[in-house]
Amino acid sequence: MPSALPLGLPAPEDGVLPSAAAEGATERDFGLYVHIPFCSVRCGYCDFNTYTATELGGGASQDAYAGSVLSELALGARALNASGVPARPLSTVFFGGGTPTLLPAEDLAQILRAAAEQWGLTPDAEVTTEANPDSVTPESLRVLKDAGFTRVSFGMQSAVPHVLAVLDRTHSPERVPQAVRWAREAGLKVSLDLIYGTPGESLEDWRVSLATALSYDPDHISAYALIIEEGTKLATRIRRGQVPPIDDDDHADKYALAEEMLTVGGLQWYEVSNWARTPADACRHNLAYWRGGDWWGAGPGAHSHVGGTRWWNVKHPSPYAGALEQGHSPAAGREVLSEEDRYVEDVMLRVRLREGLDTGRLTPAGRRAVAGLIAEGLVEPAAAFAGRLVLTFRGRLLADAVVRRLLPD
Template sequence: MPSALPLGDPAPADGLLPAGAADGAAGRPFSVYVHIPFCTVRCGYCDFNTYTAQELGHGSSRESYADAVARELRFGAGALLASGVPARPAGTVFFGGGTPTLLPSADLARVLDTVRSAWGLAAGAEVTTEANPDSVTPDSLAELARAGFTRVSFGMQSAVPHVLRTLDRTHRPERVGQAVGWARDAGLDVSVDLIYGTPGESLADWRASLEAALSYDPDHVSAYALIIEEGTKLAARIRRGEVPDIDDDDHADKYLMADELLGAAGYEWYEVSNWSRGESSRCRHNLAYWQGADWWGAGPGAHSHVGGLRWWNVKHPAAYQQRIDAGVSPAAGRESPDDDARYLERTMLLTRIREGFGIAGLRDEGRRAVAGLIADGLVDGTAAVRGRVVPTLQGRLMADAVVRRLLDF
């Protein structure tokens, strides 16, 4: 089942932000996230807020979903203006899920048009949709490109059939190359997402997946370590002994292999789990999250952030549709983290990216820890001389330990 929403304060039905959330907004970037919660099947490792047709129940449907999200986007634009937040064009828009491309391309285009009319798109805006390789066609991708999408991120995960079966992925390995070719023909930039550390995946399997991904010549590659979430089918299979548990040493070996092969092919890391063909191919939307930009998140379970205020929508599509039909905010709760919580989050996020964390922004305990981290080979000494905490390759492997030491945990 999808993970639970956080606790928080009640969110007002009118969606208005408290005084102070608008301060400095004109100087902050703005993005939009659109959550599409539909999947054909639930993958065994997934605890995202997604639903198959059988799980949806009454009160929501794919057919009415684009209209509901468009209504939330218009509501959001009005609520921000009424809260004193100046209108800013979206620099990035990201359709995630779930499988956004289970909706007709015309529906996705209509939602993007609503973003345009509600906030506008900045010049050169990055507009991404996630997609499963078996959920697109040449025509659907061409229609998305005509609508203004610039980028597609394919959930490849693996090129090895038995690994895909363990993950409950439905596409055939050869479909990925096909889908990438169609996206290229449509003029879209391409990212592929990989998962390493699946139970039963050997180092040779992982190398085969990396080499297959590189053969498609994507602009961007994400490689994530598999995390076993409680409540998922894969967690239950591991508990019953049907498949082996994940192994930290195996994860480390596979991360090192990914960095080696991707680096040799001309990709540079810019975040611990992400590599790109130069700065222009980085995912600007994810960078907006890591760097603390403002964003509106639309759809069930979507999270938003403006000026330090965070809020999140009700989870189930039926409850979401009910709020939208009533003309009230779909937010279930919100919070304004205190200075300590914001510092913790900023340290966790900025020490994962290539630009790093400015040493001047660290608290005393963090500044004192830098020399030891350099001595232990976890932080780049040259970058530190320039005033930035940037993890080395070993530091990326031990990112959590670097953060704990900077925070003196």
């Protein structure tokens, strides 16, 4: 089942933000995230806010979904204007899910056109959609390209059939190169998402997946360690002893193999779990998250952030659509981040980037911790002496521990 929403303060029905949200807005990028909460099958490891046809229930329809999102985009433009937030064109748009490409390509194109009408797009805007390899066709990808999409991120996850079976993935390994070729022919950049550490996946299985992904010559690869979320089918199977538990040492070995093979394959890490062929191939939308940018999140359960105010929408598509039909914001709650909250998040996110964290942003206690991190081989000495905290390979393996050292109680 999808994870629970956070607690927070009530959100106003008109979506208007505190006046402080407008401060410094012109210095921050503005992006749009569009959540498409539909999947043909729920994967066993997934606790995202997604719904299969049997889980939707009454009052929710894939056919009417684009119309609800259009209503939220119009509300968002009005709310930001009423909040005094300066008008800014979108530098990035990201369609995630779920499986965005379960919707007709024309629906996704319609949403993008509406976003451009409400806010505008920068001339070099990055527009991405996630997709399952079995949810696209040459025709649908051409529609997306013609509408202004620039990237597609395919959920490959693994090239090994028995690993895909444990994850409950529906596509066959053979479909991935076909989908990649279609995307290339349409003129789209291609990213591949991989997962390592699946119960029963050997190191050799992971090597096969990495080699196979590299053979498709993608512009970008994300490689994430599998996390077992409570309430998922996979968590139940592990608890019952039907599949083995995950192992931290196994995760470390597989991360090391990913770094080795992806680097040799011509990709460079720019965030702990992400590698790009060139700096221009990095996912700019995600970089904006990690750098503390602003974004409007449209769709059920989507989270937004503007100038230190964060809010999140109701989770189910039915109440989401119902609120918008009444002209109300679908937000379920919000919070205004304190300076301390924003500092903690800034350190937690920026330390994961290859560009590193400006040590001048650290508190005195955080700066005092840097010498010990250098001595333990967790951060690059030369970068630290130049005023940037950049993780070594060992530091990437222990990134959470580095953050705890920089944020002492």
